[in-house]
Amino acid sequence: MSKLWRHLQWYQQRLGLSAYWRQLVFYCRPPRPVPDGFALPPGFEFRFLRPEELEPLQYPGGWLSLPEARQWLERGDSDMLAAIRDNRICSYLWVERRVARIDFLDLKAPLPAGHVYISKVLVSPAWRRHGLAGAMYQCFVTREPELTAHSACVTDNFPMHALFSKLQWRRRLAICSWRLAGMRWHRMEFVSDGSKTGFLGARRAASLLFSAGESGW
Ligand SMILES: CC(C)(COP(=O)(O)OP(=O)(O)OC[C@H]1O[C@@H](n2cnc3c(N)ncnc32)[C@H](O)[C@@H]1OP(=O)(O)O)[C@@H](O)C(=O)NCCC(=O)NCCS
Numbered sequence: 001m002s003k004l005w006r007h008l009q010w011y012q013q014r015l016g017l018s019a020y021w022r023q024l025v026f027y028c029r030p031p032r033p034v035p036d037g038f039a040l041p042p043g044f045e046f047r048f049l050r051p052e053e054l055e056p057l058q059y060p061g062g063w064l065s066l067p068e069a070r071q072w073l074e075r076g077d078s079d080m081l082a083a084i085r086d087n088r089i090c091s092y093l094w095v096e097r098r099v100a101r102i103d104f105l106d107l108k109a110p111l112p113a114g115h116v117y118i119s120k121v122l123v124s125p126a127w128r129r130h131g132l133a134g135a136m137y138q139c140f141v142t143r144e145p146e147l148t149a150h151s152a153c154v155t156d157n158f159p160m161h162a163l164f165s166k167l168q169w170r171r172r173l174a175i176c177s178w179r180l181a182g183m184r185w186h187r188m189e190f191v192s193d194g195s196k197t198g199f200l201g202a203r204r205a206a207s208l209l210f211s212a213g214e215s216g217w
Contacts, residue, residue: 019180022105025161026152026209027169034142041131044083044090046139049073057082057089063120081140083132091123091132095140100150100210105177106184109206116144117210118151121160137167150210175205 040046049057051073059066072078077099082092100109100117111117118140123132141149151169153160164171170191177186186205188197197208 019178021176021178023155023174023176024102024105024152025155025174026150026172027164028151028172029141029149029167029169031146031148034138034145038138038142040135040139041083044085044132044135046081046083046136048079049082049089049092054089057084057087059089060092060122060124062122063094081136083127083136089124090127091121091136093121093133093136093140094119102152104154105175105186106179107177107186107202107206107209109209111150111210114146115148115150115210118149121151133163134167137163175209177205 051070054066054069054073059069064072069080072094073080077097079095079097080092081095082089084090096111096117096119098111100107100111100119102109102119109117118137121133121136123130137149137151141147150172151164153164155174172192173188173190175186175188177184184202185199186202187199188205188208189195197205200208
């Protein structure tokens with residue numbers, strides 16, 4: 001896709017003119033002990049970052065620009081967990097704690113107490129397939145094992161589906177979103193019993209996303 005076309009799409013979207021159909025698959029990990037034998041890859045420091053560390057540690061960009069990432073940290077309801085080596089961020093993920101800001105579907109979904117949403121995972125290309133993404137997820141659930149963690153990826157992100165499967169996260173639901181002429185509809189399909197919601201407005205979809213009753217929470 002050309003750069004010009006991508007820019008046009010972006011502006012159309014900002015003006016509410018674009019049409020799309022998108023799908024995200026949600027996974028979840030209820031509180032449970034981390035299996036024995038888990039060890040972080042050697043040579044990296046895994047920790048949460050403070051806003052003023054982003055620049056000196058050469059925040060690699062990706063999902064959010066540097067000012068946006070700083071703003072997210074300063075807002076105080078999200079944390080960035082990073083793997084650091086040689087004073088550089090090699091990978092990161094976000095832990096959203098009160099509201100999941102799911103830009104891809106234009107949804108802001110409230111998180112119930114005791115639930116977090118892990119999002120915007122990025123491993124710098126040079127460090128892919130070194131176990132960093134898996135280690136960041138495991139590191140987080142080891143540190144905060146009492147929480148129910150959620151995360152999501154698009155249908156065709158096969159590496160992420162393989163990662164969730166390897167970590168034994170449960171596939172929970174798929175949400176489809178349509179946007180046309182400034183209007184949006186969402187529909188959810190729950191994996192546990194195959195049930196589907198009707199077409200929902202953004203508010204209803206956001207409120208159901210993490211709170212729809214399910215056994216095992
Ligand atoms: C997807 C991504 C986060 C994976 O990071 P990573 O550090 O390379 O992943 P890991 O090394 O921890 O891999 C753990 C498991 O994930 C799966 N996996 C990771 N990359 C894979 C790939 N390219 N193809 C197939 N499976 C893959 C495998 O099951 C792997 O286990 P294995 O190495 O024992 O086979 C990374 O490729 C990335 O940043 N991609 C671009 C951004 C992105 O898609 N983010 C997710 C948005 S939801």
